Amino acid sequence: MEFCDVCRGCCHQPREQDHSSPTQVVLPRRGERLHHLHLYWKLTRGLCGPTAVGLVQNKTSDFGRVRRRVPMSVTINDVAKQAGMSVSTVSQALNDKGRISPPTKDRVRRAAMELGYIPDSRARSMRSSRSHAVGLLVPDIRNPYFSELVYAVQDQLYSAGYAPLIGVSSCQASREEDYYRILLSRHMDGVLVVPDGPTSPMLRTMLAREFPVVFVDRPDRALPGVPLVDSDPVPGLDAALDALATRGCRRVAFVPGPESRSYTFREREQAFLDGVDARQGLTGLVVRQGFEDRHRAAATMRRLLGQGVDAVIFGYSADAIKALAMEWDGDQRSRVPLVSFDDLEVFQLISPQVSVISQQVDRMGRQGVDMLLSMIEPGRQAPEGMSVDRRLRTQTLFVPRGLLA
Known part of the structure; x- marks a missing residue:
């Protein structure tokens, strides 16, 4: 069967079909399905033309595959007709605007x-x-730390009526550049970034265009x-050092992490050294190498002990x-207190449990969203506690567990 050029197959009539009479009733043939029953009712009573019906014909090719015509999406005009109201009233009602x-x-x-209407986000953004x-x-x-951060951010964005576009750089500059290009091409309102590695040129371009960015x-x-x-890091580290001193510890080692990758690790090291200097009877040892893998971590821990x-x-x-995965000698695990940044679930699953310095990542993520939205939405207040240089710091908390509980 040949499809009609005028109605593009909606009426499924041969080419000699006469379209000069809009009131001519065209009923569906065998093998045709009707998606909108209310339009079929109007069609059979001459209240609308055949092109408004939305008939879909299943046409089987020689290979037995079925091709279906996709019906047009419902528009706000359809909702207005269904509700018996003007388009402006429907728009205000759906967007919670106006009286x-x-x-x-x-x-x-x-x-x-009832109509299955879904607002067009592209039209709304324009x-x-x-x-x-x-x-x-x-x-x-x-x-796990970043997973918790992502969850907190998306939850806060959802509460504010925003949707997240999550990207993972995998510590690769090329991926980071591509992600920023995607953000600009899709006209995102802003971006929250956990910096890692060298500064991205595309990020500099975004800042030069006054694109809202929050680290x-x-x-x-x-x-x-x-x-x-x-x-x-100071409040949490100070509390941890106090707990260790109370227990009778005198020689404390600090493993800062990959300092070359992040300013944060260097800041924690300095906070540790300042805390040790401020407490009599404590000596500190900074270990910058030896934790590249589990085997080296085990050897380094034995050397430190x-x-x-x-x-x-x-x-x-x-x-x-990595240190927890090693085979400890004798009962040393039950005698040596361990403290780590980031409150991960794994630290509660071993015995004895590991004490942690929590960064309150949930609170940090929510405050980051609030700060970004204050840049996007005029009149929205920034979170309380922000300094003059537009920096907001959450206080780390020491959570004693295991040997320090």
Whole structure:
């Protein structure tokens, strides 16, 4: 059967079909399906033309495959007709704008639900100059710390009516560049970034265009002045050192982590050294190497214990996990207190449990979203506690467990 050129196959009539008479009733033939029953009712009573029906014919080719015609999507005009209201009233009711009574809103939403209407976000973004979508870039989502950060950010964005576009750089500059290009091409309203590695040229371009950017967890020292939400390591480290001193520990080792990758690790090391200097009877030892893998971590831990170290603080949770995977000599695990940054679940599953310095990542993520939305939405207040240089710091908390509980 040949499809009609005028109605594009809606009426499924041969080419000699006469379209001069719009009131001519064209009933579906065998093998045709009707998606909109209310339009079929109008068609059979001459209330609309055949092109408005939305018939779909199943046509089987020689290979036995079925090709179906996809019906057109429902528009806001259809919702207005269904509800018996103007398009402007329907638009205000669906977007919670204007002085629309609750019964009218319910009527409009009921009509939209019956028709399966889904608002076009692209049209809304053209009208409001905002897409209500925000980017989030993290180095590695497999890291439980960043997974918790992603969850907190998306939850706060959802509460504010925004959708996240999550990207993972995998510590690769090329991926980071591509992600920023995607953000600009899709007209995102802003982006939350966990900086990692060298500064991206595309990020500099975005900042030059005054694109809303907020750093989370750590700063980029090459880009001063960019709004930042991170944690202050001093309160948590001071509390941990006090607990170790109370237990009788005298020689404490600190493993800062990969300092070359992040300013945060260097800041934690300095906070540790300052805390040790401020406490009589404590001596500190900084261990910058020896935790590249589990075997080296095991050898390094045995060496530290042989040097009289009676407690270890890890500035990087991944190093702590490597140390926990080693085979301890005798009952040393039950005698040596371990403390690590980041409150990961694995630290509660071993015996004795590992004490942690929590960065309150959930709070950090939510405050980062609030700071970004204050840059996007005029009149929205920034979170309380932000400094003059647009930096907001959450206080780290020491959570004693195991030997320090």
